[in-house]
Amino acid sequence: MALRVVVTLLEETSLFELAVPCAVFSGAGYELTLCATAPGGEQRAPGGLRLAAEHGLDALSEADLIVVPAAMMNGYEPPAALLDALRAAHARGARIASLCSGAFVLAAAGLLDGRPAATHWMYAEELRRRHPRVRVDDRSLYVDDGSILTSAGTAAAIDLCLHIVRGDYGSAAAAEIGRRMVVAPHREGDQSQYVPAPAAPRAEGLAPVLDWAVRRLHRPLTIGELAYRAGMSTRTFGRHFAQEVGVTPLKWLNQQRLARARELLETTDLPVDTVAERSGLGSGDSLRQHFHAALGTTPAAYRRTFRGTGPASGSAPYSAQA
Known part of the structure; x- marks a missing residue:
C-alpha cells in the first residue's frame, strides 16, 4: 500500500x-x-x-x-x-x-x-x-x-x-x-x-596588529608575538582582544587560517599540503582535521563543491610577507 x-x-x-x-x-x-x-x-x-x-x-x-x-x-x-x-x-x-x-x-x-x-x-x-x-x-x-x-x-x-x-x-x-x-x-x-568565511573583525585599537597578522598567517605566529606588537603583556593583550574582537586570539587565528585555506581551495589548484602550509595550518593532515571539525567535510570535497574561476593555477591571492 x-x-x-x-x-x-x-x-x-x-x-x-x-x-x-x-x-x-x-x-x-x-x-x-x-x-x-x-x-x-x-x-x-x-x-x-x-x-x-x-x-x-x-x-x-x-x-x-x-x-x-x-x-x-x-x-x-x-x-x-x-x-x-x-x-x-x-x-x-x-x-x-x-x-x-x-x-x-x-x-x-x-x-x-x-x-x-x-x-x-x-x-x-x-x-x-x-x-x-x-x-x-x-x-x-x-x-x-x-x-x-x-x-x-x-x-x-x-x-x-x-x-x-x-x-x-x-x-x-x-x-x-x-x-x-x-x-x-x-x-x-x-x-x-556554505556559511561565508568570517571577515577579519575591525577592532579599532588592535586593527594594526590584526592586519599585520592576516598578512602573515603562513608563519607560526604566537600570542606573545602579537602582544609584543600591540605593546602589551600577554595577559593584558588577551583581555583586550576578547573585549574588542569577541573571541580569544588563538581562536581568531584559527578562524582566519581556515578562511585563508577556504579561499585557496576555491581559487587555486594548489595541492592540499601547500594550502595547509600557506594558510598556517601545517600539514595536509592538520588541514583535514580542521576542516572536519569546523565544516564537517574534507578539503578535497570542499574544493569540488566550491572551485570557481579564480586566479590562475598555482597562484596565491595574497601577499605573503616575512
Missing part, C-alpha cells in the same frame, strides 16, 4: 521547497496530495502566482507523512487551524517534516520543543530567539528525530526527502530518484561549509 504524503501550501511559500517534495514523492510507493492551509483553497505565491489545491486541512488526518515547505519569514503567522491539525496528526503517529524555514511552523505548533531541529543557517538565530525550547542545529543538512524531521535551506530539502525515501524503500530507490533529478543521493559535510 502506498504511503500517503501530504504537502501543505503556505502563504507566499518558496516554490523551490514546495516543488522538491512534489518531485521526490510523486513516484512509485507514495500517494501525493497537496492541501491548502487557508480558506478557499487558493493561496498566493511569489511573483504574483496563485496556488490552488483541491484538499484542505482535513487531508492531514489521513497522512502518513506531512511535509511543511519553507514559510515566509516576513511576518507570516501560521493559521491556528494548521497548527491544531499538525498537533493532531503527530499525536496519532504521523511523521512530520519541515523544509528550511518551515521549522518555524513546527515550532509554533510546539512540535520541536526539546527536540533537535535544523533550519537554514541564516534563520538559526531567529529560531533560537523565537523558540528557546528548540535545540537548534545550525550545522546539519537535516535532522531525523524519529517522527519529526527538519532540513536546512533550499538544496537540503532534497537531502531530507531522499533520506526519507532511503528509510522507506532503501538506498537503491533513493539513488534512482537522485539520478532522475540529477542530484547526489547523499552529500558530504554539513551546511557550515
